[in-house]
Amino acid sequence: MRVAIAEDGALFREGLELLLRQAGLEVVLSVGTADELLARLAGDDLPDAVILDIRMPPDFRDEGLVAAEDLKQRYPRLGVLVLSAYVETIYAIRLLTPGLPGVGYLLKDRVGNVEILRDALRRVSAGEQVVDADVVGRLLAARRRDTELGALTPREHETLRHLAEGRSNAGIGQLMNLSAKTVETHVANLFAKLNLQTSGDDNRRVLATLVWLRVNPGAGPTEGTERKIHYT
């Protein structure tokens, strides 16, 4: 697999490069800014995936997220994995909001286990979506007392977790040793219990699940009203 990296922290970038090479991946490009990455990627010789930091020069704000949108518009088939230092659901939601396949949001901590990183890179390059397990886990933990979640069976609960992490029915089935058909049934059931609309589109259902998870339904007068996402 061929990978390009844009990460401004030199220490971490070198470690990441070395890790990927040792794991047998080919690092074709490794730069310190999103702008440089955009400039040096050649349309006729794209890597399978790019890894982006969020806070990078020039303004150290959200350059990585902006570059991710830009890259997906230019090269829709390119896998884009944002490697972030923040457990912010809002960043993941922003990345998924356009509804494009092949994007992912992973915590930088995952470099401690290259298999997770390799799996995420493989999935984004194959057009799947990836949301870090900690981001999903944090939302699920905050909602543990929620009555709607309490109504799910353990299997459905586990299915929901994998679903929010961006896995396909086939992927979930593999992890849970279930047939894709069974997974499909679990998904349909849990969507019904959570009052979520199933569109059948894997790319949309990840976003819908995350938005549902992050809004506290029991939190007052907003109950029953439209759940808003503040992000511009």
Add this chain to the structure above:
Amino acid sequence: MELRVIPRTPAGRTASAGLGRPAALVALVLGSGALALLCQWPALRSIPAQATLNTLVTMSYAATAGVGARSPGRRGTGPSLLLGAGLAWSATWAGFWEVGPIPALAFEVQPVFWILLLGAVLEYPTGRITERTERIFMAAVLVILPALLTANILTSRASWKAYHSDVWWPGVFPDRDAANVITVLTAAAALGLTGAFIVLLRQRLRRLPMVDRRVQGPTGLALAAAGICAFLTTVLGSHHAARCANPFYLAMAVALLGMPISIGIGELRRQLVRAAAAETLARLASPPTVESVQLALIEALGDETMTVLYRVPNPDSPDGPPADGTAVYVDGAGTPRHPPTAADRLLVPVTSGTGDEVALLVTDGALRRHEDLVGAALATAGFALENARLQAVLQYRLAAVRDSRTRIVETALAERRRLEQDLHDGAQQRLLAVAARIGIARIHAGEQTTAIDEASAELTAALGELRTLARGIYPAVLGEAGLAVALDAAMEDFPIPVAVEVAGDRFDAATETAAYLTVIDILTHAADRAGATRGTVRSWHQDNGLWLQIEHNGRAAGDGLLSAVDDRLRALDGALEPAPPRGAAPRAAPVGMDDPVVVTARIPCV
């Protein structure tokens, strides 16, 4: 404490000096009276009333000149001119002697009288005729009156003026028609000059400060009346030598007498104003305020432009004390002000008994001539000024402390952002580099991963704690996406469900950080210590303020937390408020909260 007043302009003589040495004054008045009587001795028998009035005019002018020459702040030749005018008035009546050239000379003294009198009035109170229009007027008088009267005498005979034909009379071109034309011209000149004088008087009264107006107004009116009488006598063809009493000349003498009388009244009123000023200041409310002292001084001095600047002892401005030791002055509100440098302002320092400068009185420059009044007012206002200074300086110091607190809190908020960035760029990056090395080690470890797994787990925990710490110091998402997003994100894994209704508007970094920390501090306490099980946060923009309303169903927070939150808000000119402002959108009670604890906060913003 005793208060001394030291005027900065030429040292003022005391008011009592205005009365002068009584003996010299009496001698001057009696001498002038004797001269006047000598001039019109023959007239005293034929027209006794007129001659008596004339003598009184001379004596009163001499008295006024004598007093005026000694009055404080008085300069110039005015008193001498007035004395001269008084003597000249009686001299014009010397024609009754009907001996040799005396009638002709007496006739020629008439323009001299008017010139001296007008000069004395117009040079008041500065000692110089400064206005261009007044100089032109004076020049016209100097040219027109002598020319017309000389022409009159040259074209007439003594008998036409009812003098004996044997007096010496320089009528070298006697001509009835020419004399008539000149009489008409003289009348026109008298009328024109009187009119011009009235116009000048109006302008002049507008220019003068109130205290001078009170003197100059009646004086000028008396003079204008005399001018009108002069016009009427000319028009009606009367002249001095008529052997019977002329009502217009009587009226003129009465009008001329009006001038010293009005000056006397003016002086009396000035004394009364001083007394009233002292009374006004003495009546000041106790304790006097900055405003009441200012108003009382304005009333006492009759100067609405007057301001008081208070000297700040040991100033410590944000920029440090002035290096050159220059004084720092503040106005009544405690705002630093520079004393004006314009020449038309009078600066009167007020010092305390110990010699410290207390205040600087900034008044109309015209009050230089009334330093006795200013001095009297300040002497009475001394304690009130000391008291007002304490208040003004307190305001100044409060403002300095407030500014300093704002800077401290703003610095602290900025420091939070910097600290978060430092953690992200420093410690966190190093730990992540270590994580990458562990990842590499894991690749080469084969099946023996137990130690690596343990190290990895420890590292993940450390990274998690560091992330929580950094986020608690300052959430990066706040600076990047604003209050609404940051609060939404913070409430994702908050211990209790919290409904967030916050608009997506952006504010400056300090405002957003303070608002964010207010919400987090109140709700964290509510969830962790006050037994709350749910909460709401609402914000809106109203009356140039960002308003926050935080509700929860726990117990109310103690004063410690609330005052800490309040202090941070107050440093940004905000505060915890007892209630939302009038006009805030009404809102239904939050679900599941019958009687919620409500905390309302306001932060100013544009």
